[in-house]
Amino acid sequence: MDFDFSSLFAFILFGLTIGVVYGIVALGISLIYSGLDIVHFAHGEIYMFGAFFGLVFSEQVGVPYPLALLSAMICAGVLGIVIERVFYRRLTRAGGGYTVAGMGMIICGFGMSVVLQNIAFLIWGADAEPFHVDLGEPYQFGDISLPKSYALTAVMALFLMAALHFFLVRTKLGLAVRAVAHNKDIAFLMGINVPLMISLIFGLACALAAAAGTLIGPMQSVQVEMGYLMLMKAFAAAVVGGFGSLPGAIVGGLLVGIFENLGAAYISPSHKDIYAFLLLILVLMIKPSGLFGVEARVKA
Amino acid sequence: MTVATAIVRPFTQAVGKLSAVHRLAPWLLVYLLLLPLPYVLSGLFNDYYVYLANRICIFILLTVGLNIVKGFCGQVTIGHVGLYAIGAVSSALVSLHLGAPFWVSFPIGVLVAGVAGIIVGLPSVRLEGAYLALATLGLGESVRIMIAVTPLFGSSTGLIGIPTPEIGGFVFDSFERYYYLLITATMIGIYLSFSILRSATGRAFMAIREDTIAASVHGINVPQYKLLAFVISALYAGAAGALFAHMPPGYIHHNNFTIIEMVTLLLMVVLGGIGHIWGGVIGAIIVTIIYDQTLEFYFYQPLLFGLSMVILVMFMPRGIGGVIDRYFVTRRFIGAREGKTDGAP
Amino acid sequence: MTATKNRLIAAGLAASLVAGMATVAAAGEIRVGITMRMISENGQKYGQMVMDEIDMINKAGGINGNTINATLLNDECKSDKGVANATKLIFQEKVHLLIGSTCSSVSLPIVDVTAKAEVPQIIPHSTNAKITQKGSAWVFRVPVSGRYYAGVNAKYVGENIGKKIAYLCAADAASQNDCEAMQSQMKSQHGVEPAYAAQVQEKEVDFRTHMQKIKTANVDGIMIAALAETMARALTQSYEAGIPASVRRIGSSSASNSPVPSIAGDAAKGVFFAAAYAAADRRPIARLFNEMVRKRYNINAPDHDFSQAYDLIRIVELALGRADLKLDSGSLAADRTAIRDAIASVENYQGLASGPISFCAAPTPQCRDGNRTAVLIAYTKGGENYVTEVLARVTMPADFGL
Numbered sequence A: 001m002d003f004d005f006s007s008l009f010a011f012i013l014f015g016l017t018i019g020v021v022y023g024i025v026a027l028g029i030s031l032i033y034s035g036l037d038i039v040h041f042a043h044g045e046i047y048m049f050g051a052f053f054g055l056v057f058s059e060q061v062g063v064p065y066p067l068a069l070l071s072a073m074i075c076a077g078v079l080g081i082v083i084e085r086v087f088y089r090r091l092t093r094a095g096g097g098y099t100v101a102g103m104g105m106i107i108c109g110f111g112m113s114v115v116l117q118n119i120a121f122l123i124w125g126a127d128a129e130p131f132h133v134d135l136g137e138p139y140q141f142g143d144i145s146l147p148k149s150y151a152l153t154a155v156m157a158l159f160l161m162a163a164l165h166f167f168l169v170r171t172k173l174g175l176a177v178r179a180v181a182h183n184k185d186i187a188f189l190m191g192i193n194v195p196l197m198i199s200l201i202f203g204l205a206c207a208l209a210a211a212a213g214t215l216i217g218p219m220q221s222v223q224v225e226m227g228y229l230m231l232m233k234a235f236a237a238a239v240v241g242g243f244g245s246l247p248g249a250i251v252g253g254l255l256v257g258i259f260e261n262l263g264a265a266y267i268s269p270s271h272k273d274i275y276a277f278l279l280l281i282l283v284l285m286i287k288p289s290g291l292f293g294v295e296a297r298v299k300a
Numbered sequence B: 001m002t003v004a005t006a007i008v009r010p011f012t013q014a015v016g017k018l019s020a021v022h023r024l025a026p027w028l029l030v031y032l033l034l035l036p037l038p039y040v041l042s043g044l045f046n047d048y049y050v051y052l053a054n055r056i057c058i059f060i061l062l063t064v065g066l067n068i069v070k071g072f073c074g075q076v077t078i079g080h081v082g083l084y085a086i087g088a089v090s091s092a093l094v095s096l097h098l099g100a101p102f103w104v105s106f107p108i109g110v111l112v113a114g115v116a117g118i119i120v121g122l123p124s125v126r127l128e129g130a131y132l133a134l135a136t137l138g139l140g141e142s143v144r145i146m147i148a149v150t151p152l153f154g155s156s157t158g159l160i161g162i163p164t165p166e167i168g169g170f171v172f173d174s175f176e177r178y179y180y181l182l183i184t185a186t187m188i189g190i191y192l193s194f195s196i197l198r199s200a201t202g203r204a205f206m207a208i209r210e211d212t213i214a215a216s217v218h219g220i221n222v223p224q225y226k227l228l229a230f231v232i233s234a235l236y237a238g239a240a241g242a243l244f245a246h247m248p249p250g251y252i253h254h255n256n257f258t259i260i261e262m263v264t265l266l267l268m269v270v271l272g273g274i275g276h277i278w279g280g281v282i283g284a285i286i287v288t289i290i291y292d293q294t295l296e297f298y299f300y301q302p303l304l305f306g307l308s309m310v311i312l313v314m315f316m317p318r319g320i321g322g323v324i325d326r327y328f329v330t331r332r333f334i335g336a337r338e339g340k341t342d343g344a345p
Numbered sequence C: 001m002t003a004t005k006n007r008l009i010a011a012g013l014a015a016s017l018v019a020g021m022a023t024v025a026a027a028g029e030i031r032v033g034i035t036m037r038m039i040s041e042n043g044q045k046y047g048q049m050v051m052d053e054i055d056m057i058n059k060a061g062g063i064n065g066n067t068i069n070a071t072l073l074n075d076e077c078k079s080d081k082g083v084a085n086a087t088k089l090i091f092q093e094k095v096h097l098l099i100g101s102t103c104s105s106v107s108l109p110i111v112d113v114t115a116k117a118e119v120p121q122i123i124p125h126s127t128n129a130k131i132t133q134k135g136s137a138w139v140f141r142v143p144v145s146g147r148y149y150a151g152v153n154a155k156y157v158g159e160n161i162g163k164k165i166a167y168l169c170a171a172d173a174a175s176q177n178d179c180e181a182m183q184s185q186m187k188s189q190h191g192v193e194p195a196y197a198a199q200v201q202e203k204e205v206d207f208r209t210h211m212q213k214i215k216t217a218n219v220d221g222i223m224i225a226a227l228a229e230t231m232a233r234a235l236t237q238s239y240e241a242g243i244p245a246s247v248r249r250i251g252s253s254s255a256s257n258s259p260v261p262s263i264a265g266d267a268a269k270g271v272f273f274a275a276a277y278a279a280a281d282r283r284p285i286a287r288l289f290n291e292m293v294r295k296r297y298n299i300n301a302p303d304h305d306f307s308q309a310y311d312l313i314r315i316v317e318l319a320l321g322r323a324d325l326k327l328d329s330g331s332l333a334a335d336r337t338a339i340r341d342a343i344a345s346v347e348n349y350q351g352l353a354s355g356p357i358s359f360c361a362a363p364t365p366q367c368r369d370g371n372r373t374a375v376l377i378a379y380t381k382g383g384e385n386y387v388t389e390v391l392a393r394v395t396m397p398a399d400f401g402l
Helices: A005-036 A043-061 A065-092 A100-124 A148-170 A172-182 A184-189 A194-220 A226-241 A246-266 A269-286 B002-021 B025-034 B037-044 B047-072 B080-097 B102-126 B129-149 B175-197 B200-210 B212-217 B222-246 B259-272 B279-293 B301-315 B319-342 C002-022 C041-059 C079-092 C104-117 C146-161 C173-190 C208-217 C228-240 C259-268 C284-297 C304-322 C332-344
Strands: A139-141 A144-146 C029-036 C067-074 C097-100 C121-123 C139-144 C165-170 C196-200 C221-225 C248-251 C272-275 C369-371 C373-381 C387-395
Touching (some): A005 A043, A005 A144, A005 A148, A005 A172, A005 A194, A005 A226, A005 C208, A043 A065, A043 A100, A043 A194, A043 A226, A065 A194, A065 B301, A100 A226, A100 B129, A100 B259, A100 B301, A144 A148, A148 A172, A148 A194, A148 A246, A172 A184, A194 A226, A226 A246, A226 A269, A269 B102, A269 B129, A269 C196, B025 B175, B037 B047, B037 B175, B047 B175, B047 B200, B047 B222, B047 B259, B047 B279, B047 C079, B080 B102, B080 B129, B080 B222, B080 B259, B102 B129, B102 B222, B129 B259, B175 B200, B175 B222, B200 B212, B200 B222, B212 B222, B259 B279, B259 B301, B259 B319, B279 B301, C029 C041, C029 C079, C041 C067, C041 C304, C067 C079, C079 C104, C097 C104, C104 C139, C104 C173, C121 C304, C139 C146, C139 C304, C146 C173, C146 C221, C146 C248, C146 C373, C165 C173, C196 C208, C208 C228, C259 C373, C284 C304
Parallel strands (some): C029 C067, C029 C097, C121 C139, C165 C196, C221 C248, C248 C272
Antiparallel strands (some): C272 C373, C373 C387
């Protein structure tokens, strides 16, 4: 049998379209890591909350989809800021990364993820909720059909990344955020309001996760348990791209998406979720700094 | 404090006297005291409590192992359930497909988990903090998915009818009987963790935890000890897994090894006290009892457990073990001061 | 140090003592323990229905003057929790009868627990064929075993749809069992191998790779065996991928659960599956039941989870009425045996299930898979107010598929 290139193209396309979603979540995780030096294990739950916020705004409040997306981002951002201020601040003050507090942060993140998931369960129940957004007929590329929501997601992802890049590089506030990410003490001495910047970083990261959630909702329906797997894939994406590197996060997301789709298509579909971890472990063992060569920070 | 002192002092003195006879003496005594526990429990209450005691024993083995790598060597691993699953599945497979008795399949299960520990541990030599957490999280979940999709490992139906251990006609087929096996394994496990942590190896672990660079300067082979810590904890997890697999009704399923189980283990270790020698034991007992008592509030249970994890980490990062440690340290200071004022040596 | 441990154990014992005291057995009370998956909305609702029905029996005077005391626990579809619940119910609550579980992977180990403790167990809806094949004398199954569904489905598919079938099977116990049985039935009845077969994750969200492959394989039908929500996603994505409606979608028995039509919407239209009960049933008992569920639980068309739970309660009521129970402190074992024998004597019970339910005394699957009638159902309209129609109703011979 001839090798079917049109199918291969289709699988890569599928990988790319789901990969950008991983990329957006990974972007948030990387942002938090580069800014606060912690890994946020409850980020998958923020993503899930974001999807539910989008659903509530779109179906119950009845605002148009783009506005629902924006509102979900704002709500999740506020939620993230509140969580960070109330719970994480105490731990992050003691330092992140490879410290006893860093371990505390990982455990705290896990605890928070259980709490958030349970709260969502108590509010919305365990069943998947359909998220109806009618964007019209799918695009057709020969034999391959691509639903419009995937195309929209890709466009949104690029837009969000560009906006984030612009914010960090071109604005004064972005400069302050980068200064805080670089060194909190010096930033403080330069007169930067460090606690505010930390809140800002956290809020932005959570808003990104909510964007991903609202974008993927119409395609995969919204469910309380959706966060965990997304978190794993986003971690893989962030590490593959270079933990803490923002362009790396998006590229990592695309790579994870393509890798798992090709694996599912040509090796074994039932092991689909393992491929992302495989990639993660391979990268960690061979080149822990990831593709974009961020220095793997060791604090002793 | 004085009341607590009055209660604790006779115990500590008794333990001191016993250790003077032989260092194994207090262990043997406690072991003998704990042996008739199932009869006390089923007499006073019912067999369900024996079942709970069995669960506690398995959790103790898991948390003690986790505490070695996490609390003493300071490595953040979240893949412990993966090793637990590997131990369970390999021991079950050996006895189901090769017909080997428990006494052969158990060491094989433990060994396979140990080998898996080396594989998991290898990146840990290079990775630290957050990276290690991510790598182990990925590995733990991969193991579960492998079990879930591979028919040989039980896949969705699980492994059914794993034989119960037997020794010279004595079959460990009820909760009471299985308890003997578990309590023996648990006591040996706790004792070994004690002797490891009080040896030079244990001190090397703690040195690595406190300051990796300083430890390496003092001639500690950091990668080697990190790997060793991983393998030891993997052996514990494997033993727990194999014991869990053969426990009546002899059934394992991939959803026994999810992230929720890992979070429960984390809670146990954090509650008991990370880095406290009894931490895992205390945590496993308390969490299992609380879990059982709140069984009917199933919708709110995760909230309770998750919130207590968050609050513990925030306000009591050293857990109950930390409180006990502080109490003993304070006692020592008070004792020293009293000694001075009395003029005694 | 050891002292601290002793103290903690003492504290633990004291705590358990308080708990132990609270459950003192009362005479004239039949204790029933239930362990179910109480995490989905449907699960909660029919768990509630079981408890409500028991309350109603009690209010109407109980059974031969005895009241039923039911304890409901959640096993979250996890085998270790299920075993813990069953152990607690059997030894601590000292139940006379255990109802559970809804998940095959939980029922499988519980069968061993009840067999050893000699407690009758009656299963509301686990379809995995192995449950009754274990040969326990204490287990009864009200739902239709997976082996019957496959036979009915395969016959219909081979005769009306075609023989080139693609299979997408999720990795949960019920779906995998349905899928494997279907493939082997297609082979034995029509002599065909699957045109495409893939196992996917239990909660897979992205099926586009498979749909693309199935599209190029040019099949007559797609069998999607998965839990409700996963199936709904797969159905939607199969249309998004451009597989035409002329390729029939065949569901596993969980297609009868309401999330399938409500999430999949229009994509659910035309899906057919074998189940134990159809809301489109025209019998008066079924209409009354639909009306009752609609009123009490606000469910438009009850699926077979509800009907099976309802049948189960009626069978339990019938059996408890027949059993000669003493219900004093020393008669627990005798009462449990009496209840077991009473359930085994149920014959030709006509309830919501489409055919009669009969049990018998031998500990074999032929005796303990009581319900042998599968209904072939198709969705004619998706969405929240979905509509179903009955294609066929088949009662299988007792030893079919063994």
